[in-house]
Amino acid sequence: MEERIRKAVSEALRGMDAADVAFVVERSSDPAYGDYATNAALAAAKPLGKKPRELAEQLVNELRSSTSLGPTSVQKIEVAGPGFVNIMLSREAIALAVAEAGAQGPVWGKGTENAGKHIIVEYSNPNAFKEMHVGHLVGTVVGEALARLIENAGATTARDTFGGDIGPNVAKALWGLRKNDVTDPTTAQEMGTAYAEGSRAYETSPEAKEEIDALNQAIYAGTDRELMELWRKGRDVSMEEFRRIWKLLGTHFDFEFFDSDTTEIGVRVVGDGLNKGVFEKSDGAIIYNGEKKGVHTMVFITSHNTPTYEAKDIGLAFLKEGRWPSDRSIIITGSEQAGRFKTVLAALADIAPLLAEKTVHVATGFLKLASGKMSSREGNVITADELIHSVIREASEKNADPLVAEQVALGAIKYMILRQAPGSDIVFDEEKSLSLLGDSGPYLQYALVRARKILAYASDGASGEEEPAEPYAIERLILHFPEVAARAARELAPNLLTTYLTELAGEWNSFYAKERIIDGEHEAHKFLLARAFVNTMTNGLTLLGIPTPEKM
RNA sequence: GCCGCUAUAGUUCAAUGGAUAGAACGAGGGACUCCUAAGCCCUAAAUGCAGGUUCGAUUCCUGCUAGUGGCACCA
Numbered sequence: 001m002e003e004r005i006r007k008a009v010s011e012a013l014r015g016m017d018a019a020d021v022a023f024v025v026e027r028s029s030d031p032a033y034g035d036y037a038t039n040a041a042l043a044a045a046k047p048l049g050k051k052p053r054e055l056a057e058q059l060v061n062e063l064r065s066s067t068s069l070g071p072t073s074v075q076k077i078e079v080a081g082p083g084f085v086n087i088m089l090s091r092e093a094i095a096l097a098v099a100e101a102g103a104q105g106p107v108w109g110k111g112t113e114n115a116g117k118h119i120i121v122e123y124s125n126p127n128a129f130k131e132m133h134v135g136h137l138v139g140t141v142v143g144e145a146l147a148r149l150i151e152n153a154g155a156t157t158a159r160d161t162f163g164g165d166i167g168p169n170v171a172k173a174l175w176g177l178r179k180n181d182v183t184d185p186t187t188a189q190e191m192g193t194a195y196a197e198g199s200r201a202y203e204t205s206p207e208a209k210e211e212i213d214a215l216n217q218a219i220y221a222g223t224d225r226e227l228m229e230l231w232r233k234g235r236d237v238s239m240e241e242f243r244r245i246w247k248l249l250g251t252h253f254d255f256e257f258f259d260s261d262t263t264e265i266g267v268r269v270v271g272d273g274l275n276k277g278v279f280e281k282s283d284g285a286i287i288y289n290g291e292k293k294g295v296h297t298m299v300f301i302t303s304h305n306t307p308t309y310e311a312k313d314i315g316l317a318f319l320k321e322g323r324w325p326s327d328r329s330i331i332i333t334g335s336e337q338a339g340r341f342k343t344v345l346a347a348l349a350d351i352a353p354l355l356a357e358k359t360v361h362v363a364t365g366f367l368k369l370a371s372g373k374m375s376s377r378e379g380n381v382i383t384a385d386e387l388i389h390s391v392i393r394e395a396s397e398k399n400a401d402p403l404v405a406e407q408v409a410l411g412a413i414k415y416m417i418l419r420q421a422p423g424s425d426i427v428f429d430e431e432k433s434l435s436l437l438g439d440s441g442p443y444l445q446y447a448l449v450r451a452r453k454i455l456a457y458a459s460d461g462a463s464g465e466e467e468p469a470e471p472y473a474i475e476r477l478i479l480h481f482p483e484v485a486a487r488a489a490r491e492l493a494p495n496l497l498t499t500y501l502t503e504l505a506g507e508w509n510s511f512y513a514k515e516r517i518i519d520g521e522h523e524a525h526k527f528l529l530a531r532a533f534v535n536t537m538t539n540g541l542t543l544l545g546i547p548t549p550e551k552m
Numbered sequence: 553g554c555c556g557c558u559a560u561a562g563u564u565c566a567a568u569g570g571a572u573a574g575a576a577c578g579a580g581g582g583a584c585u586c587c588u589a590a591g592c593c594c595u596a597a598a599u600g601c602a603g604g605u606u607c608g609a610u611u612c613c614u615g616c617u618a619g620u621g622g623c624a625c626c627a
Contacts (some may be wrong), residue, residue: 024568039570045607052607081571082608127627168626208587238576259627271616285625296555309627339556366621370564400592420565425559427564427621437590438600439565439576440613446590453588491568499566502575513584513592552590 001024001073001097002483004035004088009040012062015342016055018044027480030286033080034088035476041083052228059085089479094471097479099531101532109539114155120324121147121157123332124246127164128238128258129173132245134367135334137384138426141417142364142494143332144251144545149489149497150265150330152543158324160255162316163242165235165292167259167309171216172198174230175208185234188241208257220306222261242502245384249410250545256324259312261345266307269351270300288347295342313344314526328358330492335363335423362492363423370429388413390545391434398436399552407547414546416440419498439502441546447505448537449552451530457518458527467525472515474533481536486487494544501540508533 006025013021023040041056048055058080060356063069063077063085073093080086123143126132143159151157164170176194177185179201180536185191218224219231239256246252270286273279279286281411284303288310300311307315320329333341341361349356369382391409399405412434419439420426428434436442481498488497517526541548 026568029567029571029574031570037571042607044572045572084571130627164625164627170627231558282624294555296623299624304625306625313627333620335557336621339626342556366559425558425564429564434565435577437577440590442590443576446588450588450591457587487568495566500568501574506575509591510593512587513589516586518587552588 001089001093001479004068004070004073005036005038008066009085009402010065011039011061011068011409012059012066013040013044014063016044016048016058021410022046026042027483028086028398031473031476033448034076034078034085034086036089037480038085038087039083041079041085045083051436056083057084059392061089065346069343078241084466086219089476091467091469091471094466094475094479098105098475098529098532101481101535102528104294105535106539108535109152109482109485109543111153111482111489113486113490114150114153115330116325118324119150119157119328119330120153120160120320120326121150121330121332122160122162122320123147124163124242124251124253125163125333126238126242127169128235129165129170129191129195130238131188132384132427134382134384136327136389137249138364138367138417139332139334140246140249140251140384141414141545142252142362144423145414145418145543146330146332146362146492148488148545149485149494152485154491157250158254158318158326160257160324161253162257162262163239164309165231165260166219167306168212168216168265169195171212171249172202173234174198174219174227175201175212175215177230177234183230185230185237188238191234191238196469212373217304218308232400245388248388248406250547255320257316257319259309262312262319263307266311266313267301267320269314269318270311273347273351276351278347284443288343290343290346293346295346296339298343299338305525310340310344310347313341314348316353317348317352317359318518326358328360329355330360332361332362332364336367337361338363360492365420365423367417367428369427370427387428393415394404395432395436396441401551404549404552407549408436408445408552409548411441411445411541411546412436413441413543415444418494418544418546419502420450421493421495442552444501444505444537444541444546446552447508447512448541448548451508451534451537452550454517454530454536455527458530466522469523472511472529473503474511475506475529477504478532481540483503485540490545497540497544500517501537501544504533504540506535508537 002025007053014537015021019496021044023043025038027035041059042052045052046054060077060079073090075090076088078086090149104442108214121143124136124140126136147157147159173191173195176198202212218227222228256345285299286301287297287299298310299308345356392405395408398406484497484500488494538548
């Protein structure tokens with residue numbers, strides 16, 4: 001519908017000599033203003049040198065006779081305010097959209113904007129030999145939602161994650177394992193402890209620092225068989241743990257890339273770049289001088305001849321393209337890496353412009369504790385697993401069924417993350433814990449559960465009266481779902497969908513409280529409406545990766 | 553010091569340059585003999601400061617203030 005209106009407005013503008021004007025068609029901010037509004041007349045007033053309201057009147061006349069709009073879909077078109085054109089859909093058009101929502105099931109809301117596109121999404125990126133902390137949790141939840149939104153818009157997607165399995169942090173963990181005579185690590189915790197010990201020793205003991213640096217070199221060299229055996233075992237244990245958490249979160253990856261996969265190609269590409277003058281030597285290291293492009297200068301290959309994360313990122317870009325050629329590559333990381341990615345992408349643009357051009361970096365915010373920042377030194381770091389289980393425990397108080405408790409807890413956590421615009425920090429108050437009411441995941445889940453219960457009664461023939469002449473408010477909301485999902489995908493902003501679903505749940509709850517559905521007036525129509533709501537909410541939550549419980 | 557991000561109600565968050573800035577929690581009040589009260593209805597409450605661009609600025613630009621992240625051999 002939105003598209004048809006856009007087309008009609010566009011045609012009308014062409015007839016008014018204003019074909020180039022940029023305008024928007026959007027959901028009206030207030031139902032009193034109709035279903036859709038456009039600022040086209042306001043936007044065209046300036047270049048045409050006419051008064052906005054006069055233009056708006058003219059536009060309204062054009063639209064009234066527009067064939068693109070169709071004669072039966074619009075009830076009212078009028079000028080309002082400074083020159084907005086408000087469009088109110090007809091009862092039939094609204095009923096049609098609701099009927100579609102009810103009939104289409106899982107397909108309701110699917111788009112075609114990304115049809116034929118191959119898009120690879122990288123996220124989560126936990127490092128082996130360390131535990132997955134809440135920062136990775138944010139990235140994982142946002143990444144999964146974005147991947148689903150992009151798919152919903154018609155793209156073929158691949159998911160990949162890129163984890164550190166080599167470098168100084170790994171050397172620290174291996175040093176700690178060796179010191180404790182662990183040759184066969186079996187738990188992630190064991191590794192976390194070893195890493196913490198190694199880290200501490202690195203800071204406090206010069207001999208340990210020397211040993212760890214030597215270990216780091218030895219891992220890159222890869223010739224010490226015993227060491228490499230321990231390294232491989234440790235990495236496997238970490239990955240097993242990560243896969244368990246990903247599964248819990250409803251994520252899986254088509255590709256799991258490691259630092260160690262990217263070093264060779266990264267070193268080679270940076271070496272080529274050095275010959276071409278993209279990189280330069282400085283104090284024995286190979287650097288990219290970013291100042292000319294207004295980004296930070298960074299080291300890509302250290303003077304010890306080991307690649308830094310930056311060189312590995314370059315290598316990864318080539319590796320990904322080789323494995324799964326894409327039209328677009330999206331990388332999701334914490335916002336602290338934003339500056340680093342600017343340098344990496346600037347360098348990549350000099351080496352492989354097309355590759356750089358299609359790569360987008362999305363920054364997610366930090367999950368901060370209300371009591372203060374998390375730091376490993378303060379000992380108040382929360383792992384992803386701890387957070388999830390503490391919320392599950394809380395949800396269990398109200399839900400005897402462990403499956404439901406888990407679904408509610410995950411819904412609450414994911415909602416907390418996805419309600420905000422990506423990039424802004426998320427404050428988690430561990431005192432108040434997670435809200436399970438109001439503006440929360442369970443609020444949406446609860447609305448869905450109650451509506452489903454209604455449908456369970458709806459099976460046998462409802463009394464068949466006519467639909468009411470005036471549509472219920474929720475009908476006008478349901479019809480916008482496909483547009484909202486499309487926009488969330490386009491703007492890589494899951495929060496747009498989250499906000500919409502919250503409004504939708506609120507509208508359903510009002511409807512539910514006010515209207516008698518079973519054995520009420522217009523029963524058949526209300527059942528249809530309930531089905532349309534259930535489909536919209538189910539599909540919407542699924543796009544966000546939020547579980548849809550059967551009962552609560 | 554340089555570069556980036558942020559500043560909206562008591563609190564946590566929304567709002568492609570548009571109409572009366574929208575929710576939730578908290579506060580105060582209310583309804584309910586009926587489909588799940590994790591719910592519904594009502595009230596009070598906000599754009600950091602100073603300029604600029606614009607018919608119109610929470611949104612764009614400049615300065616200030618306050619936070620926060622990054623800044624070459626860590627990831």
